[in-house]
Amino acid sequence: MEFSELNSAFLPDEADDTQPALLFIPDISGFTRFMHENKIKYSRNLIADLLETIIDANIINLEVCEIQGDAILFYKLGAPPTIEEVVNQCKQIFLDFQNYLKIMERDGSLLGTQLLENKLTLKIVAHYGRISVTQIKSYIKLMGMDVILAHRLLKNNIEGSEYVLLSEGYLKTQKPEAIEKSFEWTQLREGSTEYEHMGRVRYKYAFLTPLRLLVTDPEVEHNRNHYPNTFSLEVKVQAPLDLVARIIRNYRLKPAWMQGMKTAQYDISKSDRSGTYCKCQMEKGGCIEIQTLQFKAFADKVEYIEKITNFKMFPNALLFLNAQAASPHATLLTLEFHYSRVSVGDYFYDSFGRKKMRDLMGKSLKSLKELCEHVQANKELPTKKNA
Template sequence: MGLLDKRSTTAATPDAYSDDDDTQPALIFIPDISGFTKFVNETGIQQSRTLIADLLEIIIEANILDMKLSEIQGDAVLFYRPGPPPSVQEVINQCKQIFLDFQNYLRIVERDRGSSLSASLAGSSLTLKVVVHYGQLSVTLIRDHIKLMGKDVIIAHRLLKNNVDSNEYVLLSESFLQTQTEEAIRQSFSNWTQLRTGSTHYEHLGEIQYRYAYLTPLRLLVTNHRSLDSSKKYPNTFSSSVTIKAPARFVLRIISNFRLKPAWVKGMTNVYYDTTKANRMGMAYKCNLNRGQIDIQTVQSFIGEDYIEYVEKIYNFRVFPNALLFFYLTVVDSQHTELSIKFHYSRVVKNRFFYFYMRRRMKLFLGRSLLNLKSLCEKMYQQQ
């Protein structure tokens, strides 16, 4: 029998409100940046603040559970989702999404070996831990700011300080686990990490039970961006190149303009994004592509005198999960740019014929989109 068969499920129902207060059941989800204080102290606030802001933005944009953002608390983000609890598999998928996006972004920044920030990251221990709790809370508005209140909010925050001997893990409170069946819990962890049992005593709260799992095994899925040129070492990579009769920085402006994407990306019809954040790294936008929709996030942009690199992360692309799209722009002369697009993905399906077919389609898609981009850039440059 599962936990739902043995214990009360009052907290798991969306109508479980107290008669004498305004509390409501909700998931409380807190991703916290481990090593934050040490990194800021060693690097300095002037140098580290942009990176930390980008990392927090990436955490917020990775919200696939459609949670509400309550507040950013220094090195942590407080999410909540009122109503019935999501499944444990949904929660783990959310943890994986945030962890991989976070680590992939760090790898890209580290690769810029000429920067002082890259040197600082080389010796840092920045990573993520996530606390998941389920209970009652009250939502209060204080001067246009949402504030969560209640004992369970306190418990969730206290659980950030625990007895887990690691700095990258997901911790699930017993209150959340009681809403799931033991079989569902087992299946969510069985093929990638081990779920362990723990507890910590807190003043005024007593002993709080929880289970936790290290996120470290997910590092095997983190993309190594430092060398994507070797097809033998990185077989899940392919590219396409073209020479464009326009300056490199002009081409970059066209590539990074969300509004212009449907004008050159084959099969794309609409793009949806927050216009107030259009020029920020970590910005995410949705695209209608053929008969579906994908999410894309701007990850990084390096601009040099003779070389530019622009990177985007692709989500909800079932065939090629955890995919990254690299745009390499090399200055030929003041009027010509060599543009190379490299598509790198994680392989999860073992069917060779399927991948051969889909890789062929993807190569054709990239090639045609690149020719469209060349035509668009040259036409707009002549018209300016």
């Protein structure tokens, strides 16, 4: 089934105020069952974090129109993004979503156990058509048959729960050879569904499951061959485990060792809680956000995980700091940087960007070691001025 490149979305009707736009809807599969089995008071924070993760993974400048329970309606006015851009956007969202779940599954709480038993995942619909943008008080509302169609496409004949669906309306705007090339990592299939008042709608779809090979597991040692989007650095610190643990969790001290960071702003009353956000101004301009995802302390080791957003090269990343007692007065500190930029074949991100980030994290780890050893020698944490 081949689609013509001509798209009626470019051709406005007479006296029509509609505009061509991409409609992009990631939808959480398994959401209803998960909410039912875990009750809203236990799962609402997790779902909120997952929806935030999806929004943070926006790398093609989509606009958020509305959040509809388990789905987010994004849109982008004007000419359609290329198939490569749309596919990379789907990959980015799926991997960020799955990486976040992987961390939450490790939590020893009831919620972590329920995640293992009830798998949440994503399906994504991309459609291109004409929409009317309406202002209702301070809210933006999208209207038109193409908006209805995009939502209807979430209900289809596809057997599976994690896939990307590209409508005929979008595929008509792309060259067949570009479409084929963008799906070399999986199989692109043909499908269609009959909808009331709309007739039979054709589309193509691909399962996102092969991308699970890129989802990083925090329980195992990573290497470049199996996990190309991670790297690990290690250093021995001449300071006890409990001191190192206090320093890596201390947002106030973050600018003292994280390279390129100027200031850190956070709610001091919540600084030791999982889920706490910290806004960090960078020396070269711009701002990144850090969120504490998990802190687990054992007798001889500590595991600390942060989510970092708004890095220019890596829009979403996870920072693992694992501290292992080497002796009563020494700690083996491991830094793992997990990123899910998936611009396959892009030399800049695969080589230069990775090298630059590895160098930055290497310098940060060295500074962290020096800070810990300085504190140990002086028996006190630096003041805010020194930090």
